[in-house]
Amino acid sequence: MNILVCLKQILDPEIPARDFRVDSSKREAERGTANLVTNIFCENALETALQLRERTGESKISVLSYGQESAEDVLRKALAMKADSAALVLNNGNPNPDPLTVARVLAAAIGKLGDFDLIMVGREAGDWGAGQTGGLLAEELGLPCVSFVDRIDASAGKVRLHRQTDSGWELVEATTPVVVTITNDEHNVPRIPKVRDVMMSYRQPLVQWTLDDLGLSEAEVDGKSYYEVVELVIPQKETTCEFITGDTLDERLDAFAERIVAVTSSI
């Protein structure tokens, strides 16, 4: 089975709110001291692919990213986690391209990379969280799409997709090729690559393309003809917490319970 996993590099979403700044005039987050990391749902997708390969044996996993030069790190890490091959499409334009632009670029790169049975993306990214890449990519490629998948089993031209819904889960049967978006689950927590594999990953080949190489013009993928961010602000919502104090735990709990009852009885 030929599997493609799309990976996005983002600003570390775990940075504390107090260290997070935006440039409201450019409508972008400021890098500050934050690390650049692989979006967690993309890593969940890669982990799901790796486990599928371990079960089915003969699969090949390619990884693809559309991003700035630094996105090479995301692909190297994926190679260290034992992806088979990697390709980067360089984005020298709008650093926050709209989702349709991303889908078009990925679709063009996929056309150049070859045929895949399974195309996997994260359900959304921890930065802009649009959650559209999978759906739009499926439409660009003329393929079906199944969202919020957390487990995949494959057999002869078919996949069985276990996916999360609002109230539980569903099992979806799909013919390949198919696009799936991956969500997190206890089974697809990404593995940590071995130090040796991290070092080895820098010796592996990595395909690098520009938009020109994909036959796309700047005008086709300007990153803002689908939608445009017109405002970005940090809303102030913090309050002052009253810490319940007292001489003994029992006293504190008396006060705490009374405060809780005061809130619930006013509902």
Added chain:
Amino acid sequence: MNDVVICLFGAAGFDRSAQGLAGAGRKLAGECGGSSHAIIVGSGASALASEISGFVDLAIIVEQAELADYQPEPYLHALTKLCGDLSPSAILLGNDAYSQELAPRLAHRLKGTAVGDGVEVSLHNQSLRVTRQVYGGKAQAVIELRRTPGVVWLRARSFAPAPRRETAGEVTKATIEIKDDARTRIVERKREETGSARLEDARVIVSGGRGIGGPEPFTNELLPLADLMGAQIAASRAACDAGWVPPTWQVGQTGKKVAPDLYLAIAIAGASQHMAGISEARNIVAINTDSDAPIFRYCRFGIVEDYRKVVPLLREKLAALQK
């Protein structure tokens, strides 16, 4: 061309989400100077239409056997056809998994633009603008849509319901030709019990995080506390990822977005992705050993203590106060 369409699933019924969508649709249609329509697909569509027609100008129901239960490809096809015929300026959906799955593809087929997780939608110089949280709730963005129709899924429950119309809107029935060529098929569905009501509709929520330490305390400590308080139980992403509780319990940016009157966060540090799920909570209260935990910056009040000491005693105190 200035009309607004809301898309609903018959099976969901006339819940708070449907009411919020009807409210949002009506308000936006007013701004656009058009009508508000509803498209209702699947079993239960007629029953839902009789409710929703009190709030929209026209409700179109599709109830044929092939569309009784949700299936991605036939539902996408049906919505594309029905919305295409109405050629509205905006199509609004709820924040359920099916709507999220369909929205970008529906937008693509109609040559429009999709935006998700909107908390506000309005018309600005003939363009739709959607307000949504980004960066795990740390920032808020306003997004202007460049193509029509705008396909927007909303945090529907946080929108005010529409006032009832004096005369009910029209209800018509449509039939869509469905080819049996779907490449995907839902073959099994399973509901996980999280309690009686939906987490999104809960007034009081007791939620546990990484600091809970395992599955047993959820069962032995938090559930009895939730029962006593008449609360729903929830968890942070860390607790769900550890496999202690089912993923359906997850509250946060990528879990449920909840809006209770009281959210009791137990051993939850308050990472921004978690806070993104409770930004609409009216009162946040926390129990945590770390007084510097970010959760306390959003709390009305809190207690710095090990939950293992607090929860059993709190149950006693609450039980005594309830007598």
